[in-house]
Amino acid sequence: xxxxxxxxxxxxxxxxxxxxxxxxxxxxxxxxxxxxxxxxxxxxxxxxxxxxxxxxxxxxxxxxxxxxxxxxxxxxxxxxxxxxxxxxxxxxxxxxxxxxxxxxxxxxxxxxxxxxxxxxxxxxxxxxxxxxxxxxxx
Amino acid sequence: xxxxxxxxxxxxxxxxxxxxxxxxxxxxxxxxxxxxxxxxxxxxxxxxxxxxxxxxxxxxxxxxxxxxxxxxxxxxxxxxxxxxxxxxxxxxxxxxxxxxxxxxxxxxxxxxxxxxxxxxxxxxxxxxxxxxxxxxxxxxxxxxxxxxxxxxxxxxxxxxxxxxxxxxxxxxxxxxxxxxxxxxxxxxxxxxxxxxxxxxxxxxxxxxxxxxxxxxxxxxxxxxxxxxxxxxxxxxxxxxxxxxxxxxxxxxxxxxxxxxxxxxxxxxxxxxxxxxxxxxxxxxxxxxxxxxxxxxxxxxxxxxxxxxxxxxxxxxxxxxxxxxxxxxxxxxxxxxxxxxxxxxxxxxxxxxxxxxxxxxxxxxxxxxxxxxxxxxxxxxxxxxxxxxxxxxxxxxxxxxxxxxxxxxxxxxxxxxxxxxxxxxxxxxxxxxxxxxxxxxxxxxxxxxxxxxxxxxxxxxxxxxxxxxx
Numbered sequence: 235x236x237x238x239x240x241x242x243x244x245x246x247x248x249x250x251x252x253x254x255x256x257x258x259x260x261x262x263x264x265x266x267x268x269x270x271x272x273x274x275x276x277x278x279x280x281x282x283x284x285x286x287x288x289x290x291x292x293x294x295x296x297x298x299x300x301x302x303x304x305x306x307x308x309x310x311x312x313x314x315x316x317x318x319x320x321x322x323x324x325x326x327x328x329x330x331x332x333x334x335x336x337x338x339x340x341x342x343x344x345x346x347x348x349x350x351x352x353x354x355x356x357x358x359x360x361x362x363x364x365x366x367x368x369x370x371x372x
Numbered sequence: 373x374x375x376x377x378x379x380x381x382x383x384x385x386x387x388x389x390x391x392x393x394x395x396x397x398x399x400x401x402x403x404x405x406x407x408x409x410x411x412x413x414x415x416x417x418x419x420x421x422x423x424x425x426x427x428x429x430x431x432x433x434x435x436x437x438x439x440x441x442x443x444x445x446x447x448x449x450x451x452x453x454x455x456x457x458x459x460x461x462x463x464x465x466x467x468x469x470x471x472x473x474x475x476x477x478x479x480x481x482x483x484x485x486x487x488x489x490x491x492x493x494x495x496x497x498x499x500x501x502x503x504x505x506x507x508x509x510x511x512x513x514x515x516x517x518x519x520x521x522x523x524x525x526x527x528x529x530x531x532x533x534x535x536x537x538x539x540x541x542x543x544x545x546x547x548x549x550x551x552x553x554x555x556x557x558x559x560x561x562x563x564x565x566x567x568x569x570x571x572x573x574x575x576x577x578x579x580x581x582x583x584x585x586x587x588x589x590x591x592x593x594x595x596x597x598x599x600x601x602x603x604x605x606x607x608x609x610x611x612x613x614x615x616x617x618x619x620x621x622x623x624x625x626x627x628x629x630x631x632x633x634x635x636x637x638x639x640x641x642x643x644x645x646x647x648x649x650x651x652x653x654x655x656x657x658x659x660x661x662x663x664x665x666x667x668x669x670x671x672x673x674x675x676x677x678x679x680x681x682x683x684x685x686x687x688x689x690x691x692x693x694x695x696x697x698x699x700x701x702x703x704x705x706x707x708x709x710x711x712x713x714x715x716x717x718x719x720x721x722x723x724x725x726x727x728x729x730x731x732x733x734x735x736x737x738x739x740x741x742x743x744x745x746x747x748x749x750x751x752x753x754x755x756x757x758x759x760x761x762x763x764x765x766x767x768x769x770x771x772x773x774x775x776x777x778x779x780x781x782x783x784x785x786x787x788x789x790x791x792x793x794x795x796x797x798x799x800x801x802x803x804x805x806x807x808x809x810x811x812x813x814x815x816x817x818x819x820x821x822x823x824x825x826x827x828x829x830x831x832x833x834x835x836x837x838x839x840x841x
Contacts (some may be wrong), residue, residue, distance in 0.1 A: 245701040261467055261751035268744070284465040285617065286625040286750070292617055293743045306700060307458040309620055309627075316613035318703055324461060336461045337812035363699060 235369050237359070238350065241325035243366035244306045245315040251298040252357035252371060253277045257348050264291055277358065279351055281344060283308035283323055292317055298358045300325045300351065300368060302344050303334050320358045322366030374679040379686050380577055385409035387686045387698055394453045396821025397446055406454045407688070411574050414450050418443040425569025431560055432498045435833060436552050442826045444555055448530045449824035451522075451574055455690045457819050464811070467747075468625050469755055471810045473762025475535050480767045480797045482532025486550035488788050489524075489557040489771065492780045498560060504777045505564025509584050511721055512591070513648050513670035513714030515773035517631035518573060518580055519693040521565060523770040525558035526691070534823040538814055539803065541796070544825040546837040551827075561774060578688035580633045583646065588636050591674050592644060594710040594726045600681075601704075604729050608673075608709040611732040614739045615649040615671045621746050622653055622662060624762040628769050629653075631693045638676065642707065643687070645695055647673045651739065654717070655772060658761065661745040665738040668715045672724075676708035717776065759801070763793065 256276040258264050267273055268290050274297050280288060283304010288296065292313055299321045304310055306323065314321035324334050327350055332343040355371040378384050386408030393403035394410065404413045415423045422430075422440040436444070464471070493501055508516040529551055536542040562571035565582055573580045583591075598604035619629030631648035638644055649671045652662035677684075682705035685698045695702070711732065714724045727735065750758065768791065775781040784790040804810040817823025 245703075246699055247701060247704075259466075261747070265748065265751065280466065282464050282466050283461065284467070284470065284625050285620050286747075287465050287467040289467075289617055289621050290744045290747050293614055293740050303461055305458040305461050307456075307696070308461065309625060312694065313613065313617055313620070315701060315703060316609070316616055318609065318613075334461070337808070337815055 235359075237328055237367040238354075238356070238370040239300065239325045239327050239347070239368040240322065240365055241300070242305050242311075242323040243360050243362055243364055244311045244321035244323055245360070246363050247318065247320055247360050249318070249320050250357055250359055251277065251320055252355065253297060255279050255300070255351045255354050255356055257352040258288070261287065264288065267291065268294055277356055279348065283310045285309035285313045292319065300358075302340070302347055303336075320360040320366070322358060322360065322368055325366075325368065374682070374684040376679055376684040376687055379408065385412065386577070389688070389696065389698070390458055392457055394450050394821055396449050396453070397824065397826055404450055408577050410450060410454055414447050417446070423447055423575065426563065427569070428502070428563075431502065431563045434498070434556065436555060438827055438829060438831060438833065441548070441551060441555065444525065445530065445824050445826060448526045449821045451572060451691060452526050452530060453819055453821055454574065455692050455694075465625060467750060468762060469759050470625055470762060471815065472804060473624070473759045474766065475804050475810045475814050476759065476797055476801060477763040477766030478527060478532040478535045479539075479541075479800060480532075480763060480794055481528035481770070482536060482547070482550075482554075483794050483796065484767070485524075485528050485771060486553045488775070488780075488784050488790065490553045491783065491788065492775060492778045493553075493557060495780050495783075496778045500778065501557060501560040501774075502564035504774055505561035506567065507777060508565045509567070509582050510587055512646060512672040512712060513719075513724060515628075515631070515650065515717070515769075516561070516565065516777065517648065517693055518633070518689070518691050519627050519631060520770055520773055521558065521561045522572065522691040523628075523766075524561065524774075525555050527766070527770060529554040529558070530824060531818055534818055535814055537825055538817045538823050539800065539809070541800075542837060545828050545831045545835060548827055548831055548833055548835040550836060552833065557774075573689055573691050578690060579635065580689045581636055582633055583636070588644070591646065591710065591712075592638060594712075595674060595676055595708040596710060596729050597676070597708040598729075600707060605706065607732050608711075608729050609703055609706065611711065611736055611739075612647070612649075612673055612675070612709075614736055614743070615651055615673070618651045618662070618667070618739050618743045618746070619649045621743060621750075622651060622656065622659055623769065624758075624765045626765060627692050627694060628765060632689050632695045634689055634695075635677075635687050641680070642676050642678050645675045645677065645689070647675060649673065651742070653769065655768060656761070656765070658746065658749060661749060662742045665742040665745070667738050667742050668713050669717050669719070670714040671735075672712040672714065674710040675706050677702050678705050678707045681705050681707075717773075760793070764791070
């Protein structure tokens with residue numbers, strides 16, 4: 235299987251959720267998604283690895299998350315493990331050399347990630363101890 | 373088969389949880405790794421005995437030497453890196469401007485805490501401060517815990533001084549006297565809590581086994597056992613996660629809402645983590661939504677993990693109250709649990725009560741509602757309000773539990789204007805957004821260890837700061 239993106243695996247799990255990637259840019263979009271009743275149809279794509287931004291989505295049963303920064307030791311990494319919700323962190327596109335740089339200007343990297351993943355149907359693969367992977371389904 | 377007990381053998385150096393290494397003030401020397409080996413290296417490089425087991429007499433002594441101050445500075449700097457360097461990759465929140473409120477709070481703490489901690493020490497005495505730490509040995513749902521106690525020194529002294537040095541507001545020779553006050557308070561609290569001579573979990577191979585034997589036995593007696601993957605397991609795990617999430621949110625995305633101790637080995641070889649989740653802090657005005665949903669001050673969960681089934685290689689209860697394991701996923705190997713409620717911070721231990729796992733779903737609904745309401749509330753707040761509130765969470769909450777038990781919280785509010793923000797720090801609000809100070813400069817100084825400059829060897833121990841330029 236070929237993978238479009240990969241990153242840190244928040245925790246090892248056989249769960250392999252699939253859904254349409256939805257990029258969430260701000261708290262309003264998170265609230266709107268909750269209120270739409272379609273939370274569980276989506277793999278959520280977010281910029282940060284902090285937990286408060288996604289709080290209601292986690293609480294209401296999000297099925298999987300891809301972050302563009304953060305690590306398993308980050309708050310979102312810890313919470314994804316506690317919720318047993320697969321989470322690929324600091325993801326990067328496998329066909330690109332661009333990587334997230336802590337404290338750096340990551341705008342172009344984030345934009346490329348969003349363009350490549352938002353709206354696509356994907357499946358998360360998180361069996362490996364260290365690396366989480368994102369497979370493109372359509 | 374588990375190998376985690378090998379980590380407790382003297383010759384063992386532990387596993388590496390990360391590839392990064394630490395340099396700090398040790399220029400020209402080999403870099404330092406994380407974990408048990410990192411602790412060993414730091415202790416070998418110390419110039420004093422302050423990082424070894426210390427006696428009560430040592431702790432009661434009011435003054436550290438310059439070498440002791442610098443050894444503590446170096447150790448805390450490495451310890452901060454050890455527990456936070458990977459977390460530091462998480463970037464901006466999108467919700468709460470955490471890096472901004474953090475750096476302001478660090479500086480506010482370093483400038484304001486010394487006189488408040490000194491007043492508190494004067495009120496209860498050095499032994500009284502040790503006794504406050506010792507209360508944690510017989511309680512659950514108490515914020516006299518790893519993260520709060522560690523924050524006194526690691527955040528208020530370490531990061532606060534680091535931030536002001538980075539801003540070039542102070543010099544390495546400034547505030548020696550005040551640094552001693554903060555670090556003595558931290559040492560006394562932690563020593564009283566652990567009572568094994570150490571102050572930090574990292575010195576004890578990441579163990580925080582502070583509770584008295586009879587307390588452990590009482591808690592373990594309430595455990596309900598279940599099969600992994602069973603309905604009970606799912607309910608317990610779901611509740612654990614939801615309570616943790618609300619604790620993070622109520623505390624502005626920081627770990628002051630969490631508190632793990634352990635691992636405690638049970639008679640059958642399984643291990644127990646005692647986990648406090650502070651879901652409603654009455655000191656915060658935004659916690660009113662938690663009151664509305666009847667969410668208590670704290671839920672305490674006892675998690676029983678089967679180390680053999682998960683083939684546990686290492687477990688760390690680190691100094692910011694968080695448990696990490698290798699393999700990482702210990703949740704699916706939880707085989708038993710219990711939940712306790714402490715309604716208010718000062719509810720007597722005799723009134724802390726257990727709830728059955730079958731009753732957790734009713735409680736879960738309140739947690740979810742409070743989470744959503746709190747989120748909605750935060751999403752409507754201005755950036756300035758979020759930063760101010762976040763500052764309060766750090767600056768107030770990190771020493772609030774100690775002041776509460778000392779009986780000096782009201783005095784701090786009334787006579788020391790505890791809830792006011794120092795004018796210098798208010799002015800720094802405008803500086804921290806310039807040239808990436810909050811988002812790049814300070815994190816780099818803090819997490820590389822470069823910013824924790826040592827005190828000069830010949831500095832006067834009574835030196836404060838009188839000259840501002």
